[in-house]
Amino acid sequence: MSNDHERYARFELDASRAAAAIKDADDVLIVAHIDADGISAAAIASRTLDRLGKPHDVTFLKKMDEASADYVNKSSASLVWMVDLGSGYLSYLTRQGVVVADHHVPDPKWMAGQTSLFDFSGLVHVNPHCCGMDGSGEISGAGVTYVISKQIDPNNKDLAYLAIIGATGDVQDHAHLRFTGYNRRILSDAADNGDITVDNDLRLFGRETRPLTQFIQYCNDPVIPGLTSDGTGCSKFFTDLNIDLKDNGTWRAWNDLDDNEKDAVKISLIEILERSGSSAERLMGEVCTLTGSKKRSELRDAKEFATLLNSCGRYDDAPVGMRICLGDKNALSDAAKNRSEHKKQLSIAMNLIRQKNLVREREWVQYFHAHGEIRDTVVGIAAGMILGLDGVRNDKPMIAFANADDGVKVSARADKSLVIKGLDLSFAVKTAAEHVGGFGGGHNVAAGATIPAGREYDFLHMIERIIASQIT
Numbered sequence: 001m002s003n004d005h006e007r008y009a010r011f012e013l014d015a016s017r018a019a020a021a022i023k024d025a026d027d028v029l030i031v032a033h034i035d036a037d038g039i040s041a042a043a044i045a046s047r048t049l050d051r052l053g054k055p056h057d058v059t060f061l062k063k064m065d066e067a068s069a070d071y072v073n074k075s076s077a078s079l080v081w082m083v084d085l086g087s088g089y090l091s092y093l094t095r096q097g098v099v100v101a102d103h104h105v106p107d108p109k110w111m112a113g114q115t116s117l118f119d120f121s122g123l124v125h126v127n128p129h130c131c132g133m134d135g136s137g138e139i140s141g142a143g144v145t146y147v148i149s150k151q152i153d154p155n156n157k158d159l160a161y162l163a164i165i166g167a168t169g170d171v172q173d174h175a176h177l178r179f180t181g182y183n184r185r186i187l188s189d190a191a192d193n194g195d196i197t198v199d200n201d202l203r204l205f206g207r208e209t210r211p212l213t214q215f216i217q218y219c220n221d222p223v224i225p226g227l228t229s230d231g232t233g234c235s236k237f238f239t240d241l242n243i244d245l246k247d248n249g250t251w252r253a254w255n256d257l258d259d260n261e262k263d264a265v266k267i268s269l270i271e272i273l274e275r276s277g278s279s280a281e282r283l284m285g286e287v288c289t290l291t292g293s294k295k296r297s298e299l300r301d302a303k304e305f306a307t308l309l310n311s312c313g314r315y316d317d318a319p320v321g322m323r324i325c326l327g328d329k330n331a332l333s334d335a336a337k338n339r340s341e342h343k344k345q346l347s348i349a350m351n352l353i354r355q356k357n358l359v360r361e362r363e364w365v366q367y368f369h370a371h372g373e374i375r376d377t378v379v380g381i382a383a384g385m386i387l388g389l390d391g392v393r394n395d396k397p398m399i400a401f402a403n404a405d406d407g408v409k410v411s412a413r414a415d416k417s418l419v420i421k422g423l424d425l426s427f428a429v430k431t432a433a434e435h436v437g438g439f440g441g442g443h444n445v446a447a448g449a450t451i452p453a454g455r456e457y458d459f460l461h462m463i464e465r466i467i468a469s470q471i472t
């Protein structure tokens with residue numbers, strides 16, 4: 001078992017191979033995933049190429065499949081630089097001149113075929129999984145792209161904060177309540193640059209922009225008795241603590257509170273949790289503030305920034321997200337409509353799941369089918385959010401289905417505690433999807449697939465067998 005130092009050195013060696021291929025290229029096509037991690041990765045890649053003076057285009061893809069591989073293979077660019085996607089489809093990438101900077105579980109078929117010919121193939125694959133690192137927690141797609149960028153020019157260290165936004169989008173700080181592994185190196189680069197400050201604070205969403213009551217009301221990790229999902233309970237909570245909800249008619253957000261007010265809230269929340277016998281452990285953790293963004297702006301808190309990027313990606317507007325990453329001030333207003341649409345769609349989705357009691361339980365998994373009522377790009381977030389809420393258990397993975405234009409979209413989410421027991425959703429979803437004629441992949445706690453319509457029950461049957469064998 002090699003130590004971190006050796007693993008990181010191997011990884012950086014792979015990144016330096018990619019850097020050499022990129023510096024050699026005449027022109028580049030960046031192909032990126034549409035989520036916050038992919039968008040941040042695309043921004044890092046694009047800025048890196050701008051600085052090299054290399055002509056390039058950027059294409060965002062919702063997912064990798066055979067058609068996407070075909071698109072990459074047929075590109076006329078001298079090099080295609082894939083970011084935050086590609087690893088699951090390596091054996092389909094047949095063209096010369098591809099760099100894959102990804103952290104998803106690599107295609108086992110391709111891995112099995114790897115020999116010492118590595119250096120002579122037209123593909124440079126940079127992925128933490130290939131260096132004994134954990135791709136779901138230790139580094140994101142934007143992180144991998146950043147490491148390559150820094151190999152191209154150490155001055156690209158100023159892009160580290162974008163890699164942290166990507167890692168935040170992929171909730172890589174979730175398991176340990178802080179960034180771990182290679183992400184710590186990236187975080188320390190960003191802190192050295194003065195772009196990010198790190199604090200220990202409430203881990204709830206919306207520190208800069210959410211009104212206080214909603215800030216507490218939407219907390220589901222942990223669920224706070226009397227406050228989670230209870231707006232009235234939340235406003236009474238603040239009134240009892242003599243904390244004003246408004247300042248001159250404007251709703252106050254968490255970061256508008258002074259230190260005494262914040263301490264009073266934290267102490268009180270911990271008391272409520274302990275009194276009810278729940279653990280307060282997950283309430284607090286590492287939070288990242290982007291010092292270059294204005295106070296009360298969603299670009300100041302890393303979680304809010306990442307959510308804004310996700311909302312662009314999910315409404316076919318990833319390029320606007322990339323413009324935001326690159327500091328284009330006008331892009332923010334363009335994104336506002338995506339953000340409000342995203343909020344609306346999520347709240348519709350959550351209400352639908354609860355009011356129609358869509359969640360069904362099986363022995364090893366629970367699931368719901370949203371048919372055409374939840375967008376395929378939103379169903380995964382809804383599946384993650386419903387875990388542990390309102391009587392929905394979080395000790396079984398949630399499998400969500402929604403109609404998509406090319407079949408049925410599957411999104412699977414699970415609580416990290418199941419991974420310790422052996423759960424690997426990436427393998428389970430990929431295998432079950434392929435069994436019914438679909439395809440998929442992802443990470444141990446979050447994976448997705450597309451399967452042919454009508455095969456949902458066969459998929460459930462298969463994935464249940466796999467999960468049972470993983471957990472027992």
Ligand code: C5P
Pocket residue numbers: 063064088104380381410411412439440441442443446447448449450
């Ligand atoms: O689409 P969803 O949000 O459910 O995806 C969860 C994870 O699984 C993401 O990291 C995504 O990139 C991955 N995924 C995949 N192949 C698919 C669908 C999703 O690798 N066909």
Ligand code: ZN
Pocket residue numbers: 037038084103140141142170
């Ligand atoms: Zn990612």
